[in-house]
Amino acid sequence: MTFEEIKKVTQILIEFLPNTLKLFAWTLVLSIPVGVLVTMLKKCRFKPISWLTNLYILIMRGTPLMLQIIAIYYAVPLIIASAAKSGKTGGIYDLLTNLKNNENYMFIALVTAFVLNYAAYFAEIFRGGIEAIPKGQYEAASMLGMTKMQTFFRIILPQVTKRVIPATANEVIVLVKDTSLANVIAYAEITMKAKQQMNLYSSIAPLFIAGAFYFVLNAVVTVAFAVIEKKFDYYK
Amino acid sequence: MAILEVKNISKSFDSLKVLKDISFNVDVGEVVAIIGPSGSGKSTLLRCINQLEKADGGEINVDGANMFRTENGKAVYAPSKTLRDIRLKIGLVFQNFNLFPHFSVTQNIIEAPVHVLKQSKAEAKSACNELLKKMGLETKGAAYPCELSGGQQQRVSIARALALKPKILFFDEPTSALDPELTGEILKVIKDLAKEKMTMVIVTHEMAFARDVANHVIFMDDGYIVEEGSPEEVFGNTRNERTKQFLQRFNDR
Numbered sequence: 509m510t511f512e513e514i515k516k517v518t519q520i521l522i523e524f525l526p527n528t529l530k531l532f533a534w535t536l537v538l539s540i541p542v543g544v545l546v547t548m549l550k551k552c553r554f555k556p557i558s559w560l561t562n563l564y565i566l567i568m569r570g571t572p573l574m575l576q577i578i579a580i581y582y583a584v585p586l587i588i589a590s591a592a593k594s595g596k597t598g599g600i601y602d603l604l605t606n607l608k609n610n611e612n613y614m615f616i617a618l619v620t621a622f623v624l625n626y627a628a629y630f631a632e633i634f635r636g637g638i639e640a641i642p643k644g645q646y647e648a649a650s651m652l653g654m655t656k657m658q659t660f661f662r663i664i665l666p667q668v669t670k671r672v673i674p675a676t677a678n679e680v681i682v683l684v685k686d687t688s689l690a691n692v693i694a695y696a697e698i699t700m701k702a703k704q705q706m707n708l709y710s711s712i713a714p715l716f717i718a719g720a721f722y723f724v725l726n727a728v729v730t731v732a733f734a735v736i737e738k739k740f741d742y743y744k
Numbered sequence: 745m746a747i748l749e750v751k752n753i754s755k756s757f758d759s760l761k762v763l764k765d766i767s768f769n770v771d772v773g774e775v776v777a778i779i780g781p782s783g784s785g786k787s788t789l790l791r792c793i794n795q796l797e798k799a800d801g802g803e804i805n806v807d808g809a810n811m812f813r814t815e816n817g818k819a820v821y822a823p824s825k826t827l828r829d830i831r832l833k834i835g836l837v838f839q840n841f842n843l844f845p846h847f848s849v850t851q852n853i854i855e856a857p858v859h860v861l862k863q864s865k866a867e868a869k870s871a872c873n874e875l876l877k878k879m880g881l882e883t884k885g886a887a888y889p890c891e892l893s894g895g896q897q898q899r900v901s902i903a904r905a906l907a908l909k910p911k912i913l914f915f916d917e918p919t920s921a922l923d924p925e926l927t928g929e930i931l932k933v934i935k936d937l938a939k940e941k942m943t944m945v946i947v948t949h950e951m952a953f954a955r956d957v958a959n960h961v962i963f964m965d966d967g968y969i970v971e972e973g974s975p976e977e978v979f980g981n982t983r984n985e986r987t988k989q990f991l992q993r994f995n996d997r
Binding site: 743 | 794795796828831832835836838840842843844845846855856859860861888889890904905908
């Protein structure tokens with residue numbers, strides 16, 4: 509490829525970079541709170557809820573994210589089609605039809621799949637962090653008359669946050685690269701565009717350029733987490 | 745006047761009976777030392793009085809309020825409001841300090857006064873400074889627990905307990921996690937508190953200290969109190985065979 513062509517491909521990838529970033533940001537912002545919720549459900553004393561949560565984590569971590577994306581993306585139209593065939597109508601089907609006709613349906617399906625998947629991983633990271641806090645911290649707080657809420661939010665959570673930063677950084681770095689899986693349903697992110705350019709120029713170079721994009725994004729993520737980790741360095 | 749009444753406490757973990765029939769009283773201003781071999785139930789007794797474990801049977805009254813009593817063979821605890829009031833009247837100093845690592849020394853000490861007793865920050869801070877001075881830590885307010893020696897950390901944890909102005913202060917082997925060199929500074933703090941007539945119950949392996957500072961010594965073995973009395977009685981004129989054996993080992997060291 510000529511230098512001009514490389515420049516052109518790079519420009520196209522830059523143009524579609526926001527789609528990659530949008531998927532990354534929505535997944536990150538939603539999957540962390542959902543992950544906290546899943547941790548709480550898993551630790552729920554009412555056993556059936558804890559078991560169902562375990563099953564959910566098992567499936568999400570046990571099957572490929574790519575399959576989950578495909579399944580969720582096609583599930584809605586397939587459900588609607590089979591409902592139409594058997595003549596079923598009503599609230600839930602109308603809701604699904606509205607969803608399918610939404611102009612952002614593909615993005616909504618993608619974020620749903622990514623969030624469900626990443627929340628399962630985050631939940632296990634957070635559970636590990638919570639269980640690593642010594643029992644003495646709870647006992648000290650209770651001797652001081654602190655309520656359960658105060659104990660969790662003022663004593664436990666800040667310490668858990670510090671402990672889960674390295675493992676969370678790992679997940680976030682993987683997430684940057686996993687956004688490329690969205691190309692499986694033809695979401696216009698940079699890997700899909702790079703593949704198109706590869707075919708256009710009969711050259712593998714566009715893939716290397718896409719690789720460089722991910723590399724730079726992850727350099728930023730790595731530095732950001734190093735800064736966060738340093739912020740929590742004031743205690744052991 | 746008894747500020748703490750413990751009557752016929754029993755406690756099992758599964759099939760293991762840890763406390764069998766424990767009764768004793770603590771009067772205002774008294775210092776009680778609980779001694780005995782490992783596994784005799786000393787720490788469990790302290791944890792039952794501090795509501796960190798639930799007793800199976802018996803009765804405990806703190807400062808006139810009933811914490812629990814036995815009805816039809818089952819321990820019935822007071823409503824949670826009463827339990828909370830009782831909890832705020834007693835303080836506990838742990839063997840492993842259990843300071844909050846993400847809080848500075850000052851934050852550790854003012855946390856409960858500000859967030860539990862709802863004192864103003866200024867008020868809590870000035871009380872905190874007084875306590876730090878008393879503990880010989882006036883320069884350490886901004887330090888984090890990990891920057892302190894074990895002895896300093898334990899003094900902070902004593903200050904943290906004192907900040908709630910407890911009527912009784914319990915110590916669970918306060919020097920067991922410390923170098924022998926550092927135990928002295930903790931023992932001195934406890935002695936100073938004894939001089940101020942602070943009511944204290946101390947589980948300890950420091951026999952010389954127990955003899956020195958306590959008004960009343962309780963010797964526990966296998967879930968029972970086998971001997972109790974003044975330090976002179978228990979250490980000087982030991983009657984019980986088991987106590988004699990135990991103290992002999994300490995004298996030989």
